Amino acid sequence: MRQLVLLLCIAAAAAYSPLQYMxxxxxxxxxxxxxxxxxxxxxxxxxxxxxxxxxxxxxxxxxxxxxxxxxxxxxxxxxxxxxxxxxxxxxxxxxxxDLGRLFIQENDMNRAAFDDHSKYHRYAEFHAIASALISKCGSQCSKEVIGKSIENRDIIAYKLGSNSANPMIFMDGGIHAREWISPATLLYIMDQVISDPQYRSLLDSWNLVFVPLANPDGYEYTHTSNRMWRKNRRPGRACYGVDLNRNFGFKFGGTGSSGSQCSDVYRGVAAFSEPETQAIRNFVLRNKSAIKAFWSVHSYGQYWLHPFGYAFGVNPNNVAELLSAAQTGARALQSVNGRRYTVGHSADLLYPAAGGSDDWAISIGIRYAYTLELPDTGRYGFVLPPAQIVSVGRETLAGLAAFLRAV
Missing domain, CATH: 3.30.70.340 (Metallocarboxypeptidase-like)
Known part of the structure; x- marks a missing residue:
């Protein structure tokens, strides 16, 4: 696999210039x-x-x-x-x-690295690696194209575990294109669950579903044109893009979203107007009876957040068990590298944001729904060095395993 990754990395070197941020x-x-x-x-x-x-x-x-x-x-x-x-x-x-120095550092480190988990991969190489992992896993794992993006890229779900009697956890990543650590972490977790017996045992009692590149067009655009791009690539009258995490069909159009196409929190013309959110919606609804937990993985800030995010102080009926399970996961996560996550209500800890995927998930009856904001707390922000992928992956996997065993 290392040889495949090396060839892909040489063929797909990043095209955006970090000098544009000087x-x-x-x-x-x-x-x-x-x-x-x-x-x-x-x-x-x-x-x-x-x-x-x-x-x-x-x-x-x-x-x-x-x-x-x-x-x-x-x-x-x-x-x-x-x-x-x-x-x-x-x-x-x-x-x-001078943020340009951060972008230059990230670009230099990413171009120098060829190992599977020591660099941020472009769309094609990312899915080549993920597909090779699925093949390595055998009959217990599979993949499914669950939809197409605006620019006709595949939106792929990777399924680990094949026992239909087991509950399912659904994890999306990369909804916000510039949050590169999100898909990288999910790829690392997939690898470890498939390769490491202590984590492979999770598949005895759970089915794990990963959609690590939920915004493939935006993600590819961050590699080729604008590292700080957040939205999808929906063409508009004035500007491109819809914030996919304001486009889900619960409290759509509320606080923390915008009706202006040029805003980074532009919600779109209607709930589920975007093919990327439709793909997640359709897959989740088809599998709703099996899905017990839902994670939307973002960065940054080191938070483990529960709904509802659309307003201050509005909690689901099962808020006590949401907090208990998240605290169990956060303690296990912290035990790996000492990184502390703040656990609590999404809007109260950060800011109100209507139309998010975790709010929608819990609104349709999924019992455990969260947003995870991965490291760091602001030194690097969205430009977390690729050298930190493995450490973030290890601790997130420990948190995931503890969470699954707790619920």
């Missing part, structure tokens, strides 16, 4: 009043000046006074953004004065 800064904005929170939310949904060309790249969303919001500001935007912050008396600090 001079971009990461700012930590701290609103002190609800009015300032609302201003930041307006900037996220409608742009800094209400113009389609003035959208900022929010790495985290506005939520409450006193909570910092991470925003990438391009070198061209810096003067105007800092003037607007001064006008509204919103405090900020510079978290990173």
């Amino acid at each position: 001079g971009d800064q990461l700012l930590a904005l701290t609103p002190s009043t609800q009015e300032q929170v609302d201003i930041l939310e307006q900037w996220r949904e409608l742009g800094l000046l209400g113009k389609e060309t003035d959208f900022l790249d929010f790495w985290s969303g506005p939520s409450a006074p006193g909570r910092s919001v991470q925003v990438r500001v391009t070198r061209k935007q810096l003067q105007g953004v800092k003037a607007a912050l001064a006008q509204h008396r919103i405090q900020y600090r510079v978290s990173n004065p």
